Amino acid sequence: MATDTTSLQLEKIFTDAEDFLPLNGTDYVELYVGNAKQAAHFYKTAFGFQGVAYAGLETGVKDRTSYVLQQGKIRLVLTSPLGEGGEINAHINKHGDGVKNVALWVDDAVKSFNETTSRGAEVAFEPKVMEDANGKVTLSAIKTYGETVHVFVDRSQYDGPFLPGFKKWESHYQPTDVGLKYVDHMVGNVDWGEMNKWVEFYAKVMGFAQLVSFDDKDISTEYTALMSKVMTNGNGRIKFPINEPAEGKKKSQIEEYIDFYSGAGVQHIAVATDDIVKTVSAMKDRGVEFLYVPDTYYDDLLDRVGDIDEDVAILREHGILVDRDDEGYLLQLFTKPVSDRPTLFFEIIQRKGAQSFGKGNFKALFESIEREQESRGTL
CATH class of the missing domain: 3.10.180.10 (2,3-Dihydroxybiphenyl 1,2-Dioxygenase, domain 1)
Structure with a gap:
């Protein structure tokens, strides 16, 4: 199962990236x-x-x-x-x-x-x-x-x-896969005032371009907020969103992460699938716990995102989120933390043309995270 080691000449799709490495x-x-x-x-x-x-x-x-x-x-x-x-x-x-x-x-x-x-x-x-x-x-x-x-x-x-x-590793126990394909992006959480420093690092040191930026107006709820900038290499194979906390009434998920992780680190790994319903259903059957999204999220889903191929009732059943951008739409769902500390988690994502990161879902997602924080007593 070794990775194909053939040297690639990958198309440069983000022209602002200097791409002097390059990365495959x-x-x-x-x-x-x-x-x-x-x-x-x-x-x-x-x-x-x-x-x-x-x-x-x-x-x-x-x-x-x-x-x-x-x-x-x-x-x-x-x-x-x-x-x-x-x-x-x-x-x-x-x-x-x-x-x-x-x-x-x-x-x-x-x-x-x-x-x-x-x-x-x-x-x-x-x-x-x-x-x-x-x-x-x-x-x-x-x-x-x-x-x-x-x-x-x-x-x-x-x-x-x-x-x-x-x-x-010869193991008699090789369970069937759940349809995960590749790493879509990996998100880093950094401390107060550190986001731009690391954005500059990826631009200057690694030749990345800034794909998108979110401020506390984009990513906020009644209680918490954060800021994020997404860095990408030229061929789009490597994307690193960088998050930092923003001022809010209560402690944000980024602050909670930094407290329990004792500093900056990888917050989540987003892994892609071609069939998110099948993947999430299989993972739930195997015991993976996902964040809960209220039913009301789906009441006006089609008004917000337009026509989609999937049955809204099935998306509602699994709590799968949907967002649309100029290129298409995406479906996504987030696990609860995979260890005892409320730090690392995984995102399951299916892209149907969309190049974005689910901006329209931020409020619903972070309210869901806040419910988890409240249950932990860390909000």
């Missing part, structure tokens, strides 16, 4: 978690991922264990420490389970490193080559918001299950 897509997302074995079982059972590769004591790794899961083009790496002390324990102690590495698939990891560090990126690690019988992979990495790292991955000369040091 998301290679993997690595989460540091308290118990990788059990987390892997959760993502297989509930989200329909399948086991691909493993590293740990049996492969000669003494300080950590990692399970690699894949569905469509989405690859998750779940890593836990094998002893006390060290970076992984410190990360989990501070943040709980959360995203550490957002790895980006590139043609040249050395060039990507040089391009970004020469523009001011802080080094996470220098370019290095990893080799085994299946070939070699070149990696390099830079630091971003909080303790989040972007790893540049050139696997054009590798044909193994994941990376050197990993072996194929």
Whole structure:
């Protein structure tokens, strides 16, 4: 299930992006978690991922264990420490389970490193080559918001299950997938006054363009507000919305996240499907919990978004949200947090032409999040 390593010449659709890297897509997302074995079982059972590769004591790794899961083009790496002390324990102690590495698939990891560090990126690690019988992979990495790292991955000369040091994970338990295809976007939450700093980082250091901007008038309820700007690379394969809190009567979801995560980090991973009703239905059957949207949201849905292919009654049954832009419409739904801390969650999204992010759903979504915050006593 290794990613196609053919070098791509992807069409540039966002002309404002400088695109000096360039980026082919998301290679993997690595989460540091308290118990990788059990987390892997959760993502297989509930989200329909399948086991691909493993590293740990049996492969000669003494300080950590990692399970690699894949569905469509989405690859998750779940890593836990094998002893006390060290970076992984410190990360989990501070943040709980959360995203550490957002790895980006590139043609040249050395060039990507040089391009970004020469523009001011802080080094996470220098370019290095990893080799085994299946070939070699070149990696390099830079630091971003909080303790989040972007790893540049050139696997054009590798044909193994994941990376050197990993072996194929042979598991008799490979549940069927739920129709998830690829990472659509990943959202970062940053602290007060930090959004523009990181928007500038992605523009200057990585050659991204600003796709859209939302202020507290766009994203607010009676009680809370936030601001967001969406950064994209030229081919649109990598989109990073950056959120920061805005003044409101009560504590916003961004503030709650920063409090419990102890700083900036990845708030949610949006994963795409071609059939959101089928995907969400399967995930619910497997125990995934989603945010609740009141029935009244659907009373005037067609007046707001126009004609759609889906049956509104079925969307109402599953709580799926709909929004339209100039290119088409999208359907989306958000899980509740996937760990005990109210931090990381997932978005399920189906795009039917729309390039936007559901602006028309913000109020309903954030009121739903506020109900969850109130139940936690953190609103």
